[in-house]
Amino acid sequence: AQTVTQSQPEMSVQEAETVTLSCTYDTSESDYYLFWYKQPPSRQMILVIRQEAYKQQNATENRFSVNFQKAAKSFSLKISDSQLGDAAMYFCAYRRSSKLTFGKGITLSVRP
């Protein structure tokens, strides 16, 4: 069974600084998809970024980028120029076929 591990329960970053959130996963498959979702206090699940495993190039969305290391099964999220609105819970997720498996999440706080 696929598992997704987010080992850091909490992190904190100074506004305007950069922070990296870690995620590892376990799979025997070669074709799959990885996601980061943001969950603010409203509980809405918001897609941050998506990575296809067959692509070597790391995905980027404005201030958000990933470091995808397929051999190491690592998928970290880098947030540049952190803003107060980035404070939320962040979930790493793995998808193969239909099922989406989530990590336990990490709570990110942003200090003004």
Added chain:
Amino acid sequence: DAGVIQSPRHEVTEMGQEVTLRCKPISGHNSLFWYRQTMMRGLELLIYFNNNVPIDDSGMPEDRFSAKMPNASFSTLKIQPSEPRDSAVYFCASSMGRGNTIYFGEGSWLTVV
């Protein structure tokens, strides 16, 4: 375009009562998912449908839970009878095809007292 629409947003009910949560997926999406989120267990997949057919319901906790998808634009998750341990946020989500992004509704906050 409208996103995934869930109702009710909040529900407080007494133990033993029937609870029905409703979901309208994004138009054109052929996969629909029901997730539950609690502090203790995180996000759990309860059931998912593909083209209105239940594909995997192994996450449904017990017989008190049932889900239906009578057509491509509507699904329900029913709990009967409800128990305090069912208190959670229930998310409906939908996607088009394998590997595509799964989009979530705003969730239904259920409290069973």
